Amino acid sequence: MRWTSMKWMRKTALAALLSALLILAGCAPREASRTLFAMDTAVTMTAYGDAAEAGLAAAGDVLTDLEARLSVTRADSEIARLNERGAETLSDTALAVLSRALSAAEATGGAFDPTVYPMVRAWGFFTKEYRVPDAGELDSLRAAGTFRDVRAEGGTVTLAPGMAVDLGGIAKGYAADAMADALGRAGVTSAILSLGGNVRALGEKPDGSAWRVGIRDPNKPDANAAVARIRDCSVVTSGSYQRFFTGEDGTVYHHILDPETGYPVQNELLSVTVFSSDGALADAYATALFVMGKDGALAFWREQSGFEVLLMTKNGEMIATEGLRDVLGDVSPDYTLVWAS
Numbered sequence: 001m002r003w004t005s006m007k008w009m010r011k012t013a014l015a016a017l018l019s020a021l022l023i024l025a026g027c028a029p030r031e032a033s034r035t036l037f038a039m040d041t042a043v044t045m046t047a048y049g050d051a052a053e054a055g056l057a058a059a060g061d062v063l064t065d066l067e068a069r070l071s072v073t074r075a076d077s078e079i080a081r082l083n084e085r086g087a088e089t090l091s092d093t094a095l096a097v098l099s100r101a102l103s104a105a106e107a108t109g110g111a112f113d114p115t116v117y118p119m120v121r122a123w124g125f126f127t128k129e130y131r132v133p134d135a136g137e138l139d140s141l142r143a144a145g146t147f148r149d150v151r152a153e154g155g156t157v158t159l160a161p162g163m164a165v166d167l168g169g170i171a172k173g174y175a176a177d178a179m180a181d182a183l184g185r186a187g188v189t190s191a192i193l194s195l196g197g198n199v200r201a202l203g204e205k206p207d208g209s210a211w212r213v214g215i216r217d218p219n220k221p222d223a224n225a226a227v228a229r230i231r232d233c234s235v236v237t238s239g240s241y242q243r244f245f246t247g248e249d250g251t252v253y254h255h256i257l258d259p260e261t262g263y264p265v266q267n268e269l270l271s272v273t274v275f276s277s278d279g280a281l282a283d284a285y286a287t288a289l290f291v292m293g294k295d296g297a298l299a300f301w302r303e304q305s306g307f308e309v310l311l312m313t314k315n316g317e318m319i320a321t322e323g324l325r326d327v328l329g330d331v332s333p334d335y336t337l338v339w340a341s
């Protein structure tokens with residue numbers, strides 16, 4: 001073959017490849033991703049379609065705004081000021097999150113309680129200067145009041161002396177919903193958001209299939225115990241493995257406290273995952289159901305509606321509620337799957 005014709009063939013092949021790529025680019029929807037650090041965790045957002053970039057910018061603004069209002073560690077946040085002064089007039093936004101937290105506290109009989117904060121602080125979970133407080137100290141912190149002692153009149157919230165609130169058990173789920181709303185307003189119909197143990201799916205994947213969300217194996221960092229296929233849904237996991245420290249005597253203390261005692265919850269559970277179209281509810285209930293333990297969590301699910309539950313236990317059971325039959329797959333052989341009804 002002569003050199004010129006080879007050159008021509010190469011040129012033609014290159015042109016064909018380029019046009020194939022252009023066609024593909026035309027068919028595949030635009031994808032945009034962004035990662036930021038907020039609410040003490042890495043937040044990743046991926047959106048599809050022409051509005052993807054604008055949607056992510058709007059969602060990022062919503063997250064930044066919520067964090068600035070709700071953070072307990074930023075001295076100038078609305079919640080930090082409320083904790084500092086004992087009374088504060090809150091914005092409608094902060095008030096909305098607090099009122100969702102108080103409703104969740106009411107619904108769960110106080111298993112979720114945003115006023116555990118003085119006790120969380122005593123364990124050093126915010127400063128990472130960990131220590132083991134004694135029962136007397138925890139009792140006196142608890143005596144200051146519970147969620148029932150939070151007064152809200154108009155926009156002004158008042159706490160009893162010694163009380164403080166922390167919306168950390170619900171804020172990420174609330175934020176995920178608000179971010180999904182912002183994406184929707186920008187015209188995005190397909191997106192996936194991940195905030196620590198909170199995943200929020202908007203719509204479905206651009207190819208029309210369900211999003212696949214890994215459920216972490218509490219015993220194996222970086223491995224999944226199962227995969228959930230979801231559309232338009234939040235999946236929120238609370239687990240003892242997410243934040244903990246080891247005391248001098250080797251005891252492991254984790255960050256989910258029993259509001260009645262102030263001690264890290266000790267029961268048969270390793271993690272609780274809640275599925276719901278309501279991300280704030282899923283977040284608060286994941287924390288609450290961890291506190292309730294296996295039987296309490298399943299009883300609560302039976303008497304309520306609007307969510308499904310996946311429990312992972314220390315003896316290797318993965319207990320899933322019936323509504324997850326078409327959702328759950330790829331279950332690790334390390335677990336025995338048990339259906340609850």
Ligand code: AMP
Pocket residue numbers: 111112113114116120125166167168169170237238239243255256257258259283284286287291
């Ligand atoms: P999550 O990661 O959503 O399970 O929330 C746990 C965080 O919420 C902890 O790091 C504490 O700041 C706070 N917290 C701990 N125990 C409780 C509880 N029983 N109710 C509400 N918030 C809690």
Ligand code: MG
Pocket residue numbers: 168169170238282283284285286287
């Ligand atoms: Mg939570």
